[in-house]
Amino acid sequence: xxxxxxxxxxxxxxxxxxxxxxxxxxxxxxxxxxxxxxxxxxxxxxxxxxxxxxxxxxxxxxxxxxxxxxxxxxxxxxxxxxxxxxxxxxxxxxxxxxxxxxxxxxxxxxxxxxxxxxxxxxxxxxxxxxxxxxxxxxxxxxxxxxxxxxxxxxxxxxxxxxxxxxxxxxxxxxxxxxxxxxxxxxxxxxxxxxxxxxxxxxxxxxxxxx
Amino acid sequence: xxxxxxxxxxxxxxxxxxxxxxxxxxxxxxxxxxxxxxxxxxxxxxxxxxxxxxxxxxxxxxxxxxxxxxxxxxxxxxxxxxxxxxxxxxxxxxxxxxxxxxxxxxxxxxxxxxxxxxxxxxxxxxxxxxxx
Numbered sequence: 641x642x643x644x645x646x647x648x649x650x651x652x653x654x655x656x657x658x659x660x661x662x663x664x665x666x667x668x669x670x671x672x673x674x675x676x677x678x679x680x681x682x683x684x685x686x687x688x689x690x691x692x693x694x695x696x697x698x699x700x701x702x703x704x705x706x707x708x709x710x711x712x713x714x715x716x717x718x719x720x721x722x723x724x725x726x727x728x729x730x731x732x733x734x735x736x737x738x739x740x741x742x743x744x745x746x747x748x749x750x751x752x753x754x755x756x757x758x759x760x761x762x763x764x765x766x767x768x769x770x771x772x773x774x775x776x777x778x779x780x781x782x783x784x785x786x787x788x789x790x791x792x793x794x795x796x797x798x799x800x801x802x803x804x805x806x807x808x809x810x811x812x813x814x815x816x817x818x819x820x821x822x823x824x825x826x827x828x829x830x831x832x833x834x835x836x837x838x839x840x841x842x843x844x845x846x847x848x849x850x
Numbered sequence: 851x852x853x854x855x856x857x858x859x860x861x862x863x864x865x866x867x868x869x870x871x872x873x874x875x876x877x878x879x880x881x882x883x884x885x886x887x888x889x890x891x892x893x894x895x896x897x898x899x900x901x902x903x904x905x906x907x908x909x910x911x912x913x914x915x916x917x918x919x920x921x922x923x924x925x926x927x928x929x930x931x932x933x934x935x936x937x938x939x940x941x942x943x944x945x946x947x948x949x950x951x952x953x954x955x956x957x958x959x960x961x962x963x964x965x966x967x968x969x970x971x972x973x974x975x976x977x978x979x980x981x982x
Contacts, residue, residue, distance in 0.1 A: 710867040711866075833942055833944070834941040834942050835942075835943060838958060838959055838962065838966055841941075841946055841959055845946065845950055845956075845957060850956075
């Protein structure tokens with residue numbers, strides 16, 4: 641259930657702040673607090689709420705770490721592709737020179753220059769590949785952080801749902817149900833409302849006449 | 851409009867990494883002319899400021915999401931002819947149907963391959979070429 645939906649359950653119009661209302665609110669708050677304490681919800685909710693700033697910093701950490709890794713890898717791929725293209729171009733040039741005049745190509749040192757150049761470039765490409773491999777360390781680091789944030793979010797969701805069930809009127813309780821989060825689907829295999837791959841997207845579009 | 855390499859592309863995604871990946875894939879397909887926009891609002895302004903032939907667009911973006919952008923493009927007489935290929939992590943069927951009903955030219959779910967992007971771009975370009 642979204643916050644907008646929750647707001648719809650609240651009374652419409654201005655609230656009259658008479659002393660009787662304050663008294664009733666105080667009594668309800670006390671009753672709610674006692675009920676929450678009995679349910680054991682409050683300490684758990686408090687712990688989850690305390691963890692929120694930490695969760696924000698953890699999520700920021702994931703965002704920056706993954707962005708850095710992605711940028712680094714793309715830069716390295718660009719460099720490696722440039723080296724590769726240069727080798728390919730020089731190979732074609734040398735092949736043409738060897739075809740035209742093999743003796744001159746060797747005697748002029750073009751062949752040895754080419755060999756030395758290829759060796760240097762492949763060494764740099766190998767370094768780029770190693771750096772790309774090393775840049776993947778973000779996966780391990782962020783994976784651990786994600787696991788902690790998921791645990792925190794699960795606890796918070798659990799506590800809030802218990803709290804919600806306690807505070808909404810009985811006739812509204814059936815409307816209080818967990819709904820899926822926006823964004824990438826992570827459990828497509830168990831859900832009927834999402835597609836599992838591009839083939840299903842194409843099939844669905846085809847059924848619509850696309 | 852029959853050769854994808856001759857077209858000018860606008861890549862719309864709030865993640866610079868994804869914009870760069872799509873741009874790189876288009877480049878490997880021979881499509882060198884491409885610009886980027888970080889959300890629908892920026893993309894709409896770009897479309898009005900200069901000529902683009904093809905849009906590759908994400909859905910979940912701040913300011914103006916992909917659906918609102920698509921609606922705005924289709925509602926504009928000067929822009930509505932431009933093909934818009936949605937490339938998104940949204941895999942819900944209702945989103946795909948909504949995209950089709952709103953006027954998307956194609957729909958790709960992330961993660962995707964170069965082959966998928968190439969196939970969809972080519973298909974859309976051929977379809978438009980045949981209709982012209």
